[in-house]
Amino acid sequence: MKAVTWRAFGPARDVVLVEDLATPVAGQGEVLVRVAFSGVNPSDCKARGGSRPGVTKPPFDVIVPHSDGAGVIEAVGEGVDAARIGERVWLWNGQWQRPFGTCAEYISVPEAQAVVLPDNVSLEDGAVLGIPGLTAAQTVFGGGGVDGKTVLVSGGGGSVGFLAVQLAAWAGARVIATCGARDMERVRAAGADVVLDYRSETLVADIMAATEGAGVDRAVEVELGPNLSMLCEVMKPLGTIAAYGSAKNMAPQMPFGPMLFKALKLDITLIYILPLAERQMALSKLHEALTAGALRFEPPHVFEMADAAKAHEMVEAGGRTGAVLVST
Structure with missing residues (x-):
């Protein structure tokens, strides 16, 4: 062959x-x-x-x-x-x-x-569907259903983020996505309720305004290191940061105090070693969305x-x- x-x-x-x-x-x-x-x-x-x-x-x-x-x-x-x-x-x-x-x-x-x-x-x-699809499904649904919750997707124009936006919207979440200026319209068309430029100097205020001050329930995060301080400000207490990448800073310092007093959870996904039960959940969610025609x-x-x-x-x-x- x-x-x-x-x-x-x-x-x-x-x-x-x-x-x-x-x-x-x-x-x-x-x-x-x-x-x-x-x-x-x-x-x-x-x-x-x-x-x-x-x-x-x-x-x-x-x-x-x-x-x-x-x-x-x-x-x-x-x-x-x-x-x-x-x-x-x-x-x-x-x-x-x-x-x-x-x-x-x-x-x-x-x-x-x-x-x-x-x-x-x-x-x-x-x-x-392998790496991008399963990563998107796990980071969106790894903590359970998101119906009625606010999900922040960083890097909504990327391979994983674009699918994560669609999955979260299909599942009933209010979706806030960040991306570059070039990708704003396509990310909005994918189902994001609010699309923000990740370079904005007022990003924290923009996200909080989009949630009417309530904050974010779950964040799907492509760049944990650069965005961790921002996330500490916009997450709700007891919220979850579902991170799958940090290429720009592979050794980030953890702001433990802000995370502690909100009791934030950090859920890191490496899709290669996802346990069987979690993989089956991600597979099931992907196929539900695919069968419903919810993924583009x-x-x-x-x-x-x-x-x-x-x-x-x-x-x-x-x-x-x-x-x-x-x-x-």
Whole structure:
């Protein structure tokens, strides 16, 4: 089979290749998926670039990248119902702690990691559901339902934030989102009740005004370090900060006093290690929203396998709308 690979840390254009590898076989409890689209995420680029803290060499001799993808089940292993053959599925954790991910013509994964796609969802959109979709669902619903609550989504124009806005609005929350000026209209169209420029010097006052002074019940946070002081001011007592990133400050100082006297909860999500019960909840919420037609996906940027390095470069450059996919 054809597969995108890398064998050493470095810039994508220097280390990403297309090779012929042996087609995998579905083992016990596994399914073999003919991959249609492989989703590229920032974590895939960081892994290939060698920028993860404490990681000094690639964990495997040959790596087929990417955790997300979508395709059709072509064969099943022992213990898996043969009726699954032919199912359209989306994939999660394709390359988590294993060498061969989704950026290949085929992948074999435990059957639970191949989730049936609703009929109204395309394979392109299915390839976005793994990291962005599950992260959005977990950060919005990790504390239970949000009907009638106020949810603040930082970075509402990003891959996770855009889906989080839609999920929270669908679930009955009043949604306040922050983003750059370019993204304000699209974030408002996604369902945000109030959209604010994250650069505003009056952001705290703007958020409090939008809540009529009551504050925020739950914050979905993409940049915990830079925004933590602001969050301490706008959160309601007993509110929850659901953080999934802090790229601009990976060692933030915690303002414990303000957090203590509001008894704020900090809920950090790393979607790769989400426990089974929580993952099933996130999956269920995603599929409820998908079946209801409540999620809108922007047109993706699709690259051929030969241009996988360019796909990585687009993700690293940032500033895009729509997912970055590799057609396999």
